[in-house]
Amino acid sequence: MKQVAFMFPGQGSQTVGMGRELYEASPKIQKLFDDADQILQKNLTKIMFEGPKEELTETENAQPALLLTSIALHTMLLDMEVQPVMTVGHSLGEYSALVAAGAISLEEALPLVAKRGKLMEQAFPKGQGTMAAVLGLDSETIQAGLSEINEEVVDLANLNCPGQIVISGSVKGIEMAKEILKAKGAKRVLPLNVSGPFHSRLMKSANEAFSEYLNKVTINDAAIPIYANVSASPVRENAEIKELLIKQLYSPVRFEESIRNMMEKEVDAFVEVGNGKVLSGLVKKVNRNTTTFAVQDTASLNDFISWFKGD
Structure with missing residues (x-):
């Protein structure tokens, strides 16, 4: 069987x-x-x-x-x-x-x-938290980028497969992360249609x-x-x-x-x-x-x- x-x-x-x-x-x-x-x-x-x-x-x-x-x-x-x-x-x-x-x-x-x-x-207050998919970077590189953000919360949320990792946090934090991760070589950082910062602190x-x-x-x-x-x-x-x-x-x-x-x-x-x-x-x-x-x-x-x- x-x-x-x-x-x-x-x-x-x-x-x-x-x-x-x-x-x-x-x-x-x-x-x-x-x-x-x-x-x-x-x-x-x-x-x-x-x-x-x-x-x-x-x-x-x-x-x-x-x-x-x-x-x-x-x-x-x-x-x-x-x-x-x-x-x-x-x-x-x-x-x-x-x-x-x-x-x-x-x-x-x-x-x-x-x-x-x-x-x-x-x-978390509605509309103030979100998630985004990061394409083309490994988790270590993403984590290094997120550690540069001190004033907002952004965390690794879904470690899905090679080259596709989701981050989660405040809307402001995700915006900051987008710029940092693109500078580190992310192919794309795509916002997800979700109602909150799930799987984050x-x-x-x-x-x-x-x-x-x-x-x-x-x-x-x-x-x-x-x-x-x-x-x-x-x-x-x-x-x-x-x-x-x-x-x-x-x-x-x-x-x-x-x-x-x-x-x-x-x-x-x-x-x-x-x-x-x-x-x-x-x-x-x-x-x-x-x-x-x-x-x-x-x-x-x-x-x-x-x-x-x-x-």
Whole structure:
């Protein structure tokens, strides 16, 4: 039997219409979505299927929407007898990875990520924090550039793949960083369409309230290893999972390092489970010879199953 790693996308991968085809194809998935609306006490399904885009993009809607879509696809994969040997998620996607690994139930994960989204939105004044993707520089060079900025906060946020690193901080700080990093040879510094300075020190104010909420959630030991964003290492023990989730709010996402560590385990393919193809593209930039799949609808699901079962 082939061995596969599942990857789960994070915020930014949401699109209006996400999950609709899955909902219409399966009564089991329909129930999953209907139950999610009950749990969250809002019509998230309608926001996902019809928008408007601005409402879906709000962090407290985007996060549960992405989690729900990923777990709907994961459920369909399990029904087709596909079990991953390890999981990883990008930022928010770590919660999908935890549900897939049996560490948190979907019923508890949905309100947890909605709460996380709300706290992240409130952690820093709206419009005063942002993020930007830096293309063409390594993390050491970027860090050296950021250390020249004293009066504003700017941190490494997402270490995605060779030549693509995201920085996060105050709007003024990002503007200053842009000039410094271009002078150091960055090909481009692209502003991201996000509502706050996620994975930076500016998120620390969300910590206390999030920790309090997280303490009410049942976290189990994971059935399979989850490669944590904060450490880029496999974790299974529930106390460590909880500790890393709190740190994840204000620490960099070490995605490239996680993927390199997972590649050492010699899996047959990396499968992105959820909306979009962002993570599959990042994996190819880490090692272009890696087999990847992006399972996001019934057509891509069937393509993957055909490969997995050797048809």
